[in-house]
Amino acid sequence: MSTTARVSASAAAGADRGAATPTAPDTGSDTAHRLLEAAAEAFADRGFHATTTRDIASRAGLSPAGVYVHFSSKEELLYQLSREGHEAARDMLVHASEAAGSPTEALRAIMSTFSRWHAEHFRVARIVQYEFGNLTGEHRDAVLRLRKQIDAVVRDVVTAGVASGEFTVEDVPDTTLALMSMAVDVARWYDPEIKRTPAAIGEAYADLGIRLVTAR
The missing domain is CATH 1.10.357.10 (Tetracycline Repressor, domain 2)
Incomplete structure (x- = not known):
């Protein structure tokens, strides 16, 4: 061979x-990609534990509740x-x-x-x-x-x-x-x-x- x-x-x-x-959430939308990019920036700047979903949402231009439309938690964002x-x-x-x-x-x-x-x-x-x-x-x-x-x-x-x-x-x-x-x-x-x-x-x-x- x-x-x-x-x-x-x-x-x-x-x-x-x-x-x-594990089944992954739908990450194909533009909003989901913005959230992933925002999470990457936040985790890199502050670390996982110090980052909140509010931090991520703010960087993505969304309300905190907007994160949960696409991801169940910040851990889900880290996993994705x-x-x-x-x-x-x-x-x-x-x-x-x-x-x-x-x-x-x-x-x-x-x-x-x-x-x-x-x-x-x-x-x-x-x-x-x-x-x-x-x-x-x-x-x-x-x-x-x-x-x-x-x-x-x-x-x-x-x-x-x-x-x-x-x-x-x-x-x-x-x-x-x-x-x-x-x-x-x-x-x-x-x-x-x-x-x-x-x-x-x-x-x-x-x-x-x-x-x-x-x-x-």
């Missing part, structure tokens, strides 16, 4: 295992932000892998894309990482399923690289964790005021990722 086929099959299997994901962020990341990595012609090209694309995304969307990424513990158990489980799907994409590429002789890796799970941790950590230290652009960070981390799996 090719690298692309394995990655696609793994992602599909992950989606099947996640069939019990986390779910959408993880789904976007998973889909980006699958696409990056499928467009590559070899495990080396796939891993370079994955590391570049994932690192750049965490710089470009650092505010949401920080919320997803630092406020994860404030989700309900059901919502945490749903997000963890998405994280496993993301890990599976990278793990399959590393496994394929080992099989083809392109990578020298003794422990695929630990190496996968290290690669993902590198990219995710960009959200912690990135600041728009620094001179390095998200694109430059992506290229640098792509090089670092390849060095990690080809080191002798």
Whole structure:
């Protein structure tokens, strides 16, 4: 089976295992998107616990009661932000892998894309990482399923690289964790005021990722 086929099959299997994901509210309206954007800003500025639904509503130009038309609670808003962020990341990595012609090209694309995304969307990424513990158990489980799907994409590429002789890796799970941790950590230290652009960070981390799996 090719690298692309394995990655696609793994992602599909992950989606099947996640069939019990909690039903999400309708977030397709413009108002719902405004609320999500307002919640992201509020959580980033004040933290989850210090943010109230009134804060979120005010930033979205709505009355406090307007929040509950679309979301049952501020925790629901946090969950939707986390779910959408993880789904976007998973889909980006699958696409990056499928467009590559070899495990080396796939891993370079994955590391570049994932690192750049965490710089470009650092505010949401920080919320997803630092406020994860404030989700309900059901919502945490749903997000963890998405994280496993993301890990599976990278793990399959590393496994394929080992099989083809392109990578020298003794422990695929630990190496996968290290690669993902590198990219995710960009959200912690990135600041728009620094001179390095998200694109430059992506290229640098792509090089670092390849060095990690080809080191002798």
